[in-house]
Amino acid sequence: MKSLRRYLDKIKPQFEKGGKYEKLHSTFDAFETFLFVPPHTTRTGSHIRDSIDMKRTMSVVVLALIPALLFGIWNVGHQHFLSHALEASFLDKIAFGAWKVLPIVVVSYVVGLGIEFAFAQYRGHEVNEGFLVTGMLIPLVLPPDIPLWMVAVATAFSVIIGKEVFGGTGMNILNPALTARAFLFFAYPAFMSGDKVWIAEKADTYSGATPLAEAALGIGDGTVNFTYSFMDMLMGNIPGSIGETSSVAILIGAVILIATGVGSWRIIVSTVLGTVAMGLLCNVLSLNAYMDVPFYYHLVMGGFAFGAVFMATDPVTAAQTEKGKWIYGFLIGVLIVLVRVFNPAYPEGVMLAILLMNIAAPLIDHYIVQGNIKRRAKRSKKNPELEGKLSAV
Amino acid sequence: MPKTIKITKGLDIKLVGTAEKTISEIRPDSFALKPTDFIGVFPRMLVKEGDEVSAGTPLFVDKYRENIVFTAPHSGKVLEVKRGDKRALLEIRMETAASNKQIDFEPANPLSLSKEQITEKLLKSGLWTLIRQRPYNIIANPDTMPKAIFVSAFDTAPLAPDYDLIVRGRGDDFQTGINVLKGLTKGKVNLGIGAKTQAPEFLNVKNAEVTLFKGPHPAGNVGIHIHHLDAINKGEVVWVVQMQDVITIGYLFNKGVISPELIVALAGSEVQKPRYYKTIRGGCIKKMVEGNVTNNELRYISGNVLTGTKIRPDNYLSYYDSMVTVIPEGNYSEFLGWALPGFNKFSASRSFPSFLTPNKEYALDTNIHGGERAYVMTGKFEKVLPMDILPLQLIKSIIYEDIDLMENLGIYEVEPEDFALVEFVDTSKTNIQVLIRRGLEIMRKEMN
Numbered sequence: 001m002k003s004l005r006r007y008l009d010k011i012k013p014q015f016e017k018g019g020k021y022e023k024l025h026s027t028f029d030a031f032e033t034f035l036f037v038p039p040h041t042t043r044t045g046s047h048i049r050d051s052i053d054m055k056r057t058m059s060v061v062v063l064a065l066i067p068a069l070l071f072g073i074w075n076v077g078h079q080h081f082l083s084h085a086l087e088a089s090f091l092d093k094i095a096f097g098a099w100k101v102l103p104i105v106v107v108s109y110v111v112g113l114g115i116e117f118a119f120a121q122y123r124g125h126e127v128n129e130g131f132l133v134t135g136m137l138i139p140l141v142l143p144p145d146i147p148l149w150m151v152a153v154a155t156a157f158s159v160i161i162g163k164e165v166f167g168g169t170g171m172n173i174l175n176p177a178l179t180a181r182a183f184l185f186f187a188y189p190a191f192m193s194g195d196k197v198w199i200a201e202k203a204d205t206y207s208g209a210t211p212l213a214e215a216a217l218g219i220g221d222g223t224v225n226f227t228y229s230f231m232d233m234l235m236g237n238i239p240g241s242i243g244e245t246s247s248v249a250i251l252i253g254a255v256i257l258i259a260t261g262v263g264s265w266r267i268i269v270s271t272v273l274g275t276v277a278m279g280l281l282c283n284v285l286s287l288n289a290y291m292d293v294p295f296y297y298h299l300v301m302g303g304f305a306f307g308a309v310f311m312a313t314d315p316v317t318a319a320q321t322e323k324g325k326w327i328y329g330f331l332i333g334v335l336i337v338l339v340r341v342f343n344p345a346y347p348e349g350v351m352l353a354i355l356l357m358n359i360a361a362p363l364i365d366h367y368i369v370q371g372n373i374k375r376r377a378k379r380s381k382k383n384p385e386l387e388g389k390l391s392a393v
Numbered sequence: 394m395p396k397t398i399k400i401t402k403g404l405d406i407k408l409v410g411t412a413e414k415t416i417s418e419i420r421p422d423s424f425a426l427k428p429t430d431f432i433g434v435f436p437r438m439l440v441k442e443g444d445e446v447s448a449g450t451p452l453f454v455d456k457y458r459e460n461i462v463f464t465a466p467h468s469g470k471v472l473e474v475k476r477g478d479k480r481a482l483l484e485i486r487m488e489t490a491a492s493n494k495q496i497d498f499e500p501a502n503p504l505s506l507s508k509e510q511i512t513e514k515l516l517k518s519g520l521w522t523l524i525r526q527r528p529y530n531i532i533a534n535p536d537t538m539p540k541a542i543f544v545s546a547f548d549t550a551p552l553a554p555d556y557d558l559i560v561r562g563r564g565d566d567f568q569t570g571i572n573v574l575k576g577l578t579k580g581k582v583n584l585g586i587g588a589k590t591q592a593p594e595f596l597n598v599k600n601a602e603v604t605l606f607k608g609p610h611p612a613g614n615v616g617i618h619i620h621h622l623d624a625i626n627k628g629e630v631v632w633v634v635q636m637q638d639v640i641t642i643g644y645l646f647n648k649g650v651i652s653p654e655l656i657v658a659l660a661g662s663e664v665q666k667p668r669y670y671k672t673i674r675g676g677c678i679k680k681m682v683e684g685n686v687t688n689n690e691l692r693y694i695s696g697n698v699l700t701g702t703k704i705r706p707d708n709y710l711s712y713y714d715s716m717v718t719v720i721p722e723g724n725y726s727e728f729l730g731w732a733l734p735g736f737n738k739f740s741a742s743r744s745f746p747s748f749l750t751p752n753k754e755y756a757l758d759t760n761i762h763g764g765e766r767a768y769v770m771t772g773k774f775e776k777v778l779p780m781d782i783l784p785l786q787l788i789k790s791i792i793y794e795d796i797d798l799m800e801n802l803g804i805y806e807v808e809p810e811d812f813a814l815v816e817f818v819d820t821s822k823t824n825i826q827v828l829i830r831r832g833l834e835i836m837r838k839e840m841n
Contacts, residue, residue, distance in 0.1 A: 001728040004728075005726060005728075032513070033764060035728065035729065036726035036727060036728055036729075036730070036764060037726065037727040037729075037730030037731055037760070037763065038726065038761075038763075038764060039723070039724045039725050039726045039760070040724075040760070040761045040764075041692075041722055041723050041724050041758075041759040041760060041761065042759045042761055043703070044824050044826065044827050045700075045809070045811050045813070045816050045824045045825065045826035045827055046698070046699045046700070046814075046816045046817045046826065047692060047694055047698045047699070047701065047703070047718075047755040047759050048406070048551075048698045048699070048720065048758070048759065048817065049740060049760070049761050049762055049816075049817060049819075049822065050741055050761025050762065050817055050818045050819070050820075051735055051738035051740040051745050051747065051762045051821050052741075052742045052744055052762070052763075052818075053731055053745075053762050053764070053766075053820060054763060054764075054766045054769065054820055054821065055731035055732075055763065056731045056732075056744050056745075056763075057742075057744065057769075057770060057820055059732060060744050078429070092797050126764045126765070126766070128766055128767065128769075129766075130769065166766065167767075169767055169769060170766065170767025170768055170769045170821075171767060188787065222422050231718065259743060260742065260743045260744040261743045261744070261773075262742070262744060262770075264771075264772055266772075303531070312465065315769055315770050315771045315772070316769055318771070320771040320772075320785060320786075321771075321783060321786075322772055322775055359603075366784075368783075369783060369786055369802070372631045372781065372782075372783050372786075372802065372803075373801040373802065375781065376781075376801065376802075376803055377801075379624060379626065380626035380627060384532065
């Protein structure tokens, strides 16, 4: 490692101000700090600092996404061969899935990081690690047959319009990965909905309907006929977005996020509670076939698990106060069921529910902050006996 | 049983190198007063290089509050009046005299004196500077009446000195000091004790109300005590005095002279024999650390690792500090340091394995462990700040200098030291204590 360090030290001056590659300073810095934690020491304030940094935090999230990614790769292959009624080995499925999924991951990272590096250079700050997570989230919420150019366009849209125009990581209002998905959903609906897109290179005769689509259909038909059992939906061997199908794989990620404290358990728990509450209410009212779908199906259908664990918990776009997180998550849960059941034109409610609550999160925080302010103001009035004894500063 | 307040939020950082409970006596060759230790003080010098001073001789006054006098803690000769940029006064260095000549301020029983008489004695002797007011942590204004006075009888910071040891044998002076404080306020004198406090000097104190604070750091911070017992509202003032400074004040009233001694803990992973020293206020630390530290590149800190000041090994204790910490510098590049498991690294988060070994002691260095970022993570600050204050929101209100919002969110109740752990756990590696001080200074200028 010493020779690598020496090499970096040797080429570093070329990337500093006045150097030959001055314009690549942020890029060099990003790679250098990726390889080596910088030797910077504290000057003021606390002389010692926690070992955690943004790279560690973000890499924990990426780690938590790995089970969903691996399962997704297998499932893309599995669904493909299933639709063609072909027998295929485990490795064949993995190979096909990897061939479909990895290019999407690569395009997402290359386009997103390229833009991030350019903005960091332009603004003169270090490259933020936020996109390490976003770059993985985007592929996992897309259907496997998505054209790569669309991935590139959506990623560019989400990074520039969703994040950088607000000031970059930490300043954005909407979750960037969901912004990318929403962009594709509204710009190219044919590639983002219907029965065709959820299985890669599907055989024409095979139905590729997702449970959400079937549930929505049930409203007209008067009864909901699921092709897949509850267990299938839980395990995830069903058609769907690459990383969203398996609640079990996502649950492993949830355990990692909660155990390390990187993801907010408050948001995850309250999102589940909100969905259960609204699902139960639907079951009780029971006005149409979709409302009869048992509430616990909502927890395994579509992108619920993925959204609750990885999207709703995005600390930048979620509520930032601890009490606010409870409200924020609960309302996401409520909205998920509302959009799904009462607005069948959009079978997937998770994306819209989280984006809507992203916008409402500052409002929730505002009321929590006002509560704190009012408590302080009240306390200040409670001390009349001291008046007179006190003089101003 | 005193009233008990349980603190649940916070963090105990366990470090290698706790001071052994023995006290060695040393006489430093020189000592110094650093005007930079006093917030908002503009010094006007009263002595020049070469002058002989006694313990109690005025060295300088505050240009804007001329009754605030700063006196020499020991007799000696002024070696140097060191100035920095724009002639800012940095240090008044004095050579320690072999025999301590002390100005006699006459002993007195504070219980039979009026507030004015007590104030006058403290101002004249220079010990008024040991009384500070919150908000702002500036030296108290003698003309105000604080709603209460707070003293913390324990320190929960990493490697902090044991106040039970420091007070041993000096109970009379401590009690007299408390009596002095009692004479300065119509409100209460509050003494906060910790779960480990055993000293009868604290437990049986008179003229003060004892409260037991149980829990992790910052449970020992006086700011936390104020917040939970008698929080500062807009326009209110409380005074705070450090425990050992109460002893110094008591000594003045008992003996009539300025106490020549200050007990200081020398601690940290790089100290070979960490222990306590009896030295003088502002004493040079050279005799304490020379030959007593490892050969690594070191950081010398006057104070504790969370809030102290970086000093040189031949430099001086800060006025209000009673500990010196020596830890390794962290100016190294670590290959993939953020990705490796990091078994020897400490983190309040559970993304490092340190949470599995809660009682392990660590030798932490000064490496920041990452680059500065925008605030991304939420909910982490709240876990280490045992106050009904929204830390992230307050920090942001200071960044954009919204005075009304800062006030509404409780800026008067906080001090940088209360936010030291917030700064420690900050994933975004920002300098939060500097920011809090900046916010307080903005408010101070706004209110005057």
